Amino acid sequence: MGRESASLLGRLACASGPRDLRWGRNDPSVRRDRCLQGLSRLTPPTLGQWWYGNVTTGVDHRAVIEAVQEDAGLSKHFAFMTLMSAGIAILGLLLSSPAVVIGAMLISPLMGPIIGFGFALSTFDSNELKRTGWALVIGVVLAVLFCASIVLISPLQSVTAEIAARTRPNLFDLLVALFSGLAGTYAMIRGRHGAIVGVAIATALMPPLAVMGFGLATANWQVLSGSTLLFFTNLMTIAAAAAILARLYGFATGLSPNQTRLQATLIVAAMIALGIPLALSLRQIAWEALSSREASTVIASNFPKTARVNDLAVNYHADPIEVSATVLTPEYRRVEDRLRNQLARTMGQPVLLSLDQIRTEDGAQSASATNASALQRQATKVAEQLALVAGVPVGNIVVDRAAHFASVRAAPLPGASLDAYLQLEKRVAATMPGWRINLIPPLMPLPNVVVTDGEVDPKSLETQVWAAKRQGLPVSVTGGSNQQADEVTQWLTNAGVQAVKGPSRGGEIAIRWRLPEDRSRN
Template identity: 50%
Template sequence: MQSEPNTGNRASRPLSAGTASANPASGFREVLSSFRDWWGHEVTGTVDQVAVIEKRRAECQLSARYLLMVSMSAGIAILGLLQGSAAVVIGAMLLSPLMDPIMGVGFALAVGDYKWLRQAGKSLAVGTIFAILFTALVVFFSPLQTITSEIAARTRPSLLDLGVAIFSAVAGAYAMIRGREGTIVGVAIATALMPPLAVVGFGLATLNGTVFWGALFLFITNLTAIALTATAMARGYGFSTSLSEKQTRMQALLIFGAFVVLAIPLFLSLRQIVWESTATRQARNAVEEVFVGRATVSQMDPSFDAEPLQISATVFTPEIVGDAEGRAEQLISRRLGRPVDVTLTQLRVGTGAQAAEEAQLTQARAQERAAREQADDIADRLALLAGVPKDEVTVDRDRRRALVTARPLDGATLSAYAELERRIDALEPEWDIRLTPPLRPLSQATFDLVEGEEDQPDTYALSTQGTQAVQLAAWAQSRVGVPIAITGPADAVAAVRNAFSHHNIAVQAETTGNGFGPVTLEWAAGGNN
């Protein structure tokens, strides 16, 4: 009886279940190994790490040129922010040298070079302080100290700001590693850093704590995101830590500590951003539940700073739902754990997704048409009130701002021009209406005697007329930009100067004796006419 020969051909045998299930994992490991080989040879292997590190280290030096370019960039940026001009702000970025030290911090963390980290950190810290102080000085002597939309937009971090910082860091690190850095990359980095830094200087000069701390928080968040992203990019390209004899364990701990300190503000910012994103998604889901999934939420605008939290939304629905706002408030309040005020605008449309999409397009076109008509109407009214042609009225529909310089009218006082602006502004509460008056004489600020109670001495305070004179002068100064000079007794001048400081306006003061008495308000440039 012959036995079947054993050929040893295992391929002809059926695979067991265990062998079959192991193949996908094995294939994945092979793909991963192949990718690692390709990345090591074709990507990181083609990078001259020594040359990149030496160049980055050399460009982190603190120099007079570096401080000059920081101050010039900061100066242009703050002037653009004060004017509300995005174009000027972007132009300032062409000069900003902040990319070099911040990238130096990121690369130093990646390679564990404590000396380089200290050098880059010093350059960054000195440049930051220099930019803040320089912008504060510009704002202090500037006649324009009003919080514009460009300034307000940089007082708290958002997910978009964080995205700009991260993408800028990725582009910057890649360009530096590959030796392709240039002006555009520097602009990208500076966009995330210099404008918030300029707003910090504005908050310092105007003693506005909300603006100062909000912008500083945004700056630190962007700074952290850029530094850590650059570190991750450098490590990904093979820049790794290698402790030498000069780099002790203490230095390594200090580097790690710097990494942790930088991560704290980013964590705090991300936590708030994640909460707001989650809250918005939960609010949207709750509104859709109220309409049993048959409606489309076209637009949702939450206001997280309000108390209670304000949520407004536009809903396209085939059937109007009664008490939708009350039911949505209950659902959202229960899920967020805080009181919520919901405002829903229900627009009835046909059934189906296509009907909702067509309704959204129709609404967008209607809003655009209404915005154009509203802007034209505002321009017509401003031109009529200011006595100028319509083409001399500047209207910014995106920011909802309208500016015009009024023509001098016989017999018209500053209070008349202020009243004209107030009336049209009251009719358009969502717009920022600004009417620049011609220079007119300012009124005196008078004082009233205030009798003290019991053993308290009598004092003087600005009279009703004096308070109105200061308010009117502050309004006119914010429009025309000409400095104000005040003259009178020392105590009275100090009281009037303090009143102007509440409007973020600095004045030129001259005293004529002591005590209280009428204070003369004049245009410092001698512009009374």
């Protein structure tokens, strides 16, 4: 009985000592260590006693808090690095360059305020909650508005693969953020700050903000909502992980039971609120992956065993669902209607089927079939890229695989000029050598001709010639001197454009469309 009484009195003595480890206050580690050492002589230590006596004693709480405070506040350095990281991120996303996006992650300063917010949450320090929260709000607003302004003046405003990858967060993203938050907080507590770089890459805090700016600038609410959910998933999960680990390492041991319960309730509620939509998104992604595998099996079952399904693509966002596939088969079969019904039953929704059959010899893929399959893949890639830059569905693309030709009429892009559409066409053509790309821009006024020292600059006619050929419309040349108008008209004619000379009234040389109603008056 005396041994148990001594143990109880010892624990009460340790508990009655100064236990408050909030920001910048006295560190009770020395007194607590002595208490725990005395207790260890009386009774075998519990798991909690062992943890606080052997693990947390090696932590310099004051130094950790000072380091966290230094990185968590709002400063000129924080604002500048946030803007630079956001600018690099949005350019990398628009160019669909993973290397550039990773560079933006490396210099992003957002991990500091988020971990600081988690530490403040663990200690219930209202002043630090306000300080770190304010830094996060300012950083988010700066990044989103800066990215939106870059997108508004950019000729590239289509959803790239890098942007689309950050619009469908799921439960796995929450788990990545949780593990990254634990790793980042552990590195901060144990003084291994170099690991923060890896954490920044794993959680990718800045790219979702850049995608939010893209969605805001282009009024694409699906992109905006998806990227917003991804960013706040990362933010809240990292902050919660930091708060949990900070408590385990002895920060804020002076919280009352009520404060601890409130803290745990807030963390659990935030995780549930984020987990439900992310779990539903993960379920949808899993269903799509399973449906694609089942669709391949269903298609293959309608052909001989030696047949093979190639280039299966399923568009789950279309209504009805669009399924396209190429089948290498030793014999042609009329199975489209039966396949359409089978796929509809498998997926539980109506299906629009596009099926290409390529005959092979004795079920083996011949050289011609191999070439045809490769050509089909090229055609699919060209159609996807053209649809991306033109802002239209893939079904709007006209592709002639035999002639290596693809054409599309682009949708109007806010703020895009004719030269922007020309550069988009060149970009697709550069990625698909051997293909002739025909991007038809919206009908808009042609730019004026550049005249330097009274001489017409032939290079300034490139956009006008390209637009006239794509539209298939004649043009008229007005303004300038007679000699200049004659020269421009001749240049256009030699380039294959139907051009006529209009009245020369001096001033700038203008090239105008000759629409049918204009030609009927002449």
